[in-house]
Amino acid sequence: MQDWWQATFPKGRQTVTIQDASDRSVAIAYGEKGTGKPLVFVHGVASWSYCWHANIATLAQHFRVICFDAKGSGFSDKPLQPEQANHKVVELERILQALCDEPAVIVAESLGALVALATVQSQPTLCDRLVLLNVPIFPKELPNWGMRLLAEVPLGFVELADQLRLTKLLDPVIRQVVYALREEVIADPAHATIEDVYWSTYPQIEFPGTLTKLAAEFQLAAREIKRLEQGQPNLIRSVQEKLSQVTCPTLILWADQDRWFPSSDGEQLRDHLPHATLQIIPNCGHYAAGGQPEFVNAAILSFLHSESDSPGLKR
Template identity: 55%
Template structure:
């Protein structure tokens, strides 16, 4: 199979070193394409830069597009130590600061969107424009059986599975399970190809630690939701309460058929974000970036003031 990074980005896969939320140096994999104002594409939980495969070329015609794999995902480092509940917020801030010296546009999906809302609150100088897609801002529970399963397995046990390369031994099964999961969040499941299955499962099969880090973030999310429901201090309620302080132009995109989080949550979120715009995408499930890429690309470019959008790529 071809090197996806080399096929998509002029310089292929690049690496930037940051200090993570625990104070340790980590390597973050990224790719960039295009010139002009920086535009970051932020994936959701369990994903990596490949999630944006249908958006990169179109957006790179107008902006300097930067895709990175969050720590623990894709081709980035997967340290063995346990994470702080706000680690992704801190690390995203440091990645932006390391890769550009001016306020950036941020396009973020699912959990990436929640993290980006927090960054816009805590570090407003970093983000000029914000587009969030299908954000778990008002979660009532985990939306998927696979997440529920991973939330209950001890991380030490998952680490044994990871480091023992058990996922490699059962590579066909891992690929099939992930394919079933990804197809379940597409409006048209037939759009998910064998190549997609190969690349979406690749980090879980080839890079020990990926499964553990994904499970750890899920378990962090569960604890935050439990604290929120028990009216204890938590990141979710903090982000909710501080939505009104976000001043950058913001677009809320939501799939009308999102099976994880209802578009009604998008309507609620938009009302709480002063001056934000809301666009509901028809015939679109939770995985909007790859399931409805033309609609996402059009909405993003229109919001950012790019005209004549009839054809992309």
């Protein structure tokens, strides 16, 4: 298939080097399209920039759209050392500082939306407006059996499977399983195309280290949720307690058929944010950006245009 980066972005795949949360130099893959105010997409776990494939062209007609692969995901570097609980927050801050010359619009989905909230709390000047899709802000457990399985497997076993390139050997089987599982996150099966599954699973199958980093992230998330349940200090509780500090205009989009996190979580989040509105996405599963892209794109543009016309806000 045609290189997705080259087909999507005028300059194809680019790279920016940042210092990660452990002060290691890491290369972050990104692409950009359009001109004007920066609009930065932040993907969730087990994902990469491709997850925004149905949103880029539309929003790039109005903004300088930037997609990046978080460290450990997609085409970015994958150092296998242990990570701090807040490493994604620190790294998002540094990516925004490296790629944006003014406060950005941040559009973030799933775990990426939780990271975006924490980033805006710690560095509010980096964000002008915020769009959050299906945020795991009040989680009870990892929402998918595959995530829970990887979180329980000793990391050494996963690393061995990675080194033996088992994902590459089992390529057809993995893609078929993922295709069958897409119905868990996409309400309309028409959006689960062969091309979508091919690109969604591309990094896990093609790049050594991706599966290990994915398992490590699930294990880190499982520990954070357990600490949340036990009342111990954790990143999720910190974000919850500081929601009132997110003062930028915020749009919350929540899928009506999200099997992972109920829309009542979206209502509760809206009630804790000072300047937030909530829209429910009809006939949509957890993967909203690809499951209902027309609705998502229209909602984002309506929100951003209405806010840019408000007093004191930039266009």
